Amino acid sequence: MAGIADAARQVLEEGGRVALQYATADGYLPLREYIADRYRRRLGLPAAPGEIQIVNGSQQCLDLVAKIFLNRGDHIGMERPGYLGAIEAFSLYEPEFHTVALEDDGPDLSAFEALVERRPVKFFYGVPNSQNPSGRTYSQEKRRAVAEILEATDTLFYEDDAFGELFFDGKPRLPVKRRLPDQAILSGSFSKIVAPGMRIGWIYAPEAIIEQFNVAKQAADLHSNFLCQMILHRYLTMHDLDAHTRRVAAAYGENCRLMCDLLDDLMPPGVSSMAVFKEGIRRKVAVMPGVPFYVDGGGEDMIRLNFSNADTESITEGMHRLAKVIRGLV
Amino acid sequence: MAGIADAARQVLEEGGRVALQYATADGYLPLREYIADRYRRRLGLPAAPGEIQIVNGSQQCLDLVAKIFLNRGDHIGMERPGYLGAIEAFSLYEPEFHTVALEDDGPDLSAFEALVERRPVKFFYGVPNSQNPSGRTYSQEKRRAVAEILEATDTLFYEDDAFGELFFDGKPRLPVKRRLPDQAILSGSFSKIVAPGMRIGWIYAPEAIIEQFNVAKQAADLHSNFLCQMILHRYLTMHDLDAHTRRVAAAYGENCRLMCDLLDDLMPPGVSSMAVFKEGIRRKVAVMPGVPFYVDGGGEDMIRLNFSNADTESITEGMHRLAKVIRGLV
Numbered sequence: 164m165a166g167i168a169d170a171a172r173q174v175l176e177e178g179g180r181v182a183l184q185y186a187t188a189d190g191y192l193p194l195r196e197y198i199a200d201r202y203r204r205r206l207g208l209p210a211a212p213g214e215i216q217i218v219n220g221s222q223q224c225l226d227l228v229a230k231i232f233l234n235r236g237d238h239i240g241m242e243r244p245g246y247l248g249a250i251e252a253f254s255l256y257e258p259e260f261h262t263v264a265l266e267d268d269g270p271d272l273s274a275f276e277a278l279v280e281r282r283p284v285k286f287f288y289g290v291p292n293s294q295n296p297s298g299r300t301y302s303q304e305k306r307r308a309v310a311e312i313l314e315a316t317d318t319l320f321y322e323d324d325a326f327g328e329l330f331f332d333g334k335p336r337l338p339v340k341r342r343l344p345d346q347a348i349l350s351g352s353f354s355k356i357v358a359p360g361m362r363i364g365w366i367y368a369p370e371a372i373i374e375q376f377n378v379a380k381q382a383a384d385l386h387s388n389f390l391c392q393m394i395l396h397r398y399l400t401m402h403d404l405d406a407h408t409r410r411v412a413a414a415y416g417e418n419c420r421l422m423c424d425l426l427d428d429l430m431p432p433g434v435s436s437m438a439v440f441k442e443g444i445r446r447k448v449a450v451m452p453g454v455p456f457y458v459d460g461g462g463e464d465m466i467r468l469n470f471s472n473a474d475t476e477s478i479t480e481g482m483h484r485l486a487k488v489i490r491g492l493v
Numbered sequence: 494m495a496g497i498a499d500a501a502r503q504v505l506e507e508g509g510r511v512a513l514q515y516a517t518a519d520g521y522l523p524l525r526e527y528i529a530d531r532y533r534r535r536l537g538l539p540a541a542p543g544e545i546q547i548v549n550g551s552q553q554c555l556d557l558v559a560k561i562f563l564n565r566g567d568h569i570g571m572e573r574p575g576y577l578g579a580i581e582a583f584s585l586y587e588p589e590f591h592t593v594a595l596e597d598d599g600p601d602l603s604a605f606e607a608l609v610e611r612r613p614v615k616f617f618y619g620v621p622n623s624q625n626p627s628g629r630t631y632s633q634e635k636r637r638a639v640a641e642i643l644e645a646t647d648t649l650f651y652e653d654d655a656f657g658e659l660f661f662d663g664k665p666r667l668p669v670k671r672r673l674p675d676q677a678i679l680s681g682s683f684s685k686i687v688a689p690g691m692r693i694g695w696i697y698a699p700e701a702i703i704e705q706f707n708v709a710k711q712a713a714d715l716h717s718n719f720l721c722q723m724i725l726h727r728y729l730t731m732h733d734l735d736a737h738t739r740r741v742a743a744a745y746g747e748n749c750r751l752m753c754d755l756l757d758d759l760m761p762p763g764v765s766s767m768a769v770f771k772e773g774i775r776r777k778v779a780v781m782p783g784v785p786f787y788v789d790g791g792g793e794d795m796i797r798l799n800f801s802n803a804d805t806e807s808i809t810e811g812m813h814r815l816a817k818v819i820r821g822l823v
Binding site: 168171172175176179181182183184185186218219220222223225226230234235248251252254255354358359360361362379381382383384385386387388389390391394 | 684716719
């Protein structure tokens with residue numbers, strides 16, 4: 164917070180005139196260099212600044228991908244359950260959704276293979292790390308298998324990696340794109356690791372695809388907020404992002420463990436998620452019912468809980484309220 | 494500039510935590526109140542904050558309108574020549590363009606009437622104030638006639654008003670929307686009057702249409718950069734925007750007059766705009782050829798010049814270089 168304020172002051176004192184003018188659609192070059200360098204250093208991915216496009220958070224990447232690749236009736240693949248923001252963004256372009264069950268360690272591989280072999284989907288959209296809403300992470304074996312199946316069928320993979328840096332076990336996750344350099348669009352975001360209110364994320368893709376993103380981005384809103392790109396970059400050069408994400412991940416990990424423990428302790432099984440949602444609102448505890456995450460039906464017995472944006476007191480109080488709601492419904 | 498820096502410091506010191514968090518899709522309420530109040534005060538338009546949606550500059554409004562209203566093959570109307578940013582944004586949705594010649598005082602009314610009567614266009618896109626690229630402004634008579642024709646045919650008007658505050662003759666222009674409250678989408682932008690690099694504009698439309706914009710905005714990028722919305726609002730509360738726009742308009746007016754005088758003095762008639770463009774680049778004077786502004790062909794004898802983002806020395810030097818280029822081609 165104070166760090167962002169310092170960075171803002173410096174940018175506006177030193178380079179304010181540039182920060183407030185029109186800029187290029189691809190994004191602030193030093194920020195793109197920082198992102199590419201970080202991929203090389205952290206994950207051994209051979210990223211170049213020309214393969215990075217700055218966007219307004221992961222959500223705009225969803226919209227630009229849809230804008231570039233989808234026409235009404237096109238087929239796309241995604242996980243079941245799937246990320247609601249993606250379902251909403253894609254739905255406006257009226258594709259046909261095909262889902263593959265997301266198991267504990269990644270997609271059901273035989274269903275996945277059957278889908279991409281049966282029909283040419285424009286892309287398969289997946290969230291291999293801490294998927295929203297399931298929280299599941301693909302195993303190394305499933306990452307390899309997914310890459311092989313996609314490569315064999317020449318299918319594009321849209322790898323949404325908004326959470327890739329926030330793992331709780333100390334082991335960095337290697338993107339599927341590492342095994343599929345020419346066939347994967349990898350998107351990332353500063354929302355979860357620095358600040359969502361700045362709306363700054365990025366796309367990492369082969370240059371031929373990045374050129375299409377440049378055109379779509381220009382048509383969408385010319386370029387992302389340039390002042391904030393400069394403030395963010397200044398902040399990043401003054402702070403150790405690795406250390407920061409480790410602290411954030413550790414705090415999220417504690418919240419997650421607390422919530423899971425309370426789930427085990429407090430909750431009886433077997434109630435309708437929509438009923439929990441409605442009764443929860445009445446008793447001031449908000450949950451996300453599972454239904455909207457299933458484009459082809461299902462999710463009635465699922466809810467999504469949020470452990471990242473709450474302190475331990477709120478989690479404890481919320482879980483006790485939720486237990487009361489659910490016990491009242493059993 | 495110093496004003497923006499002050500505003501940024503205050504926002505980050507006082508409300509930084511909120512400024513950096515996720516926010517709602519419609520935009521920062523005090524900023525929407527400011528915009529609505531300004532419409533009421535300056536132009537007598539009965540705008541309410543619930544009729545305002547914040548977007549990333551006018552360009553995102555173009556994209557959201559297309560996203561909401563256009564499917565492939567839909568018919569839309571626009572001026573000839575038309576704004577290139579709009580042509581690019583709409584083209585991605587593959588509509589059929591129908592153009593109406595833009596005369597000195599607005600659209601050719603009989604062609605306009607014939608178009609909207611002949612076929613149901615999804616909307617007519619127009620720039621009544623200082624149109625880009627022609628610089629033309631609709632007369633009061635044509636504004637009234639356009640509103641009457643649109644009302645009689647129940648046709649939606651998309652009124653792009655990025656330049657409405659920057660008039661050179663001291664007379665504020667009344668938007669067509671004033672006569673067409675339920676059938677017009679009016680878009681505005683802080684790009685030309687405060688700073689383009691912040692990418693903040695707005696849409697003013699009936700609430701039923703604003704609801705659709707909310708959904709489309711959420712799918713596009715969740716919400717506009719919240720930190721900059723707060724900085725901008727703080728800046729606006731500390732400064733007299735009316736006085737500022739009067740100063741900007743006066744400076745632009747002087748540049749415009751200088752450029753027009755030099756055009757009269759220096760330029761011979763009758764050369765190809767594409768040749769001027771290519772030869773100009775070689776001699777380091779950039780002009781925009783007219784051709785891309787004509788979706789159905791034309792514009793070979795037109796160029797667009799920019800007088801807003803240059804000082805008098807650059808204009809004088811540039812016009813002399815341009816005269817040399819053109820004389821060399823005659």
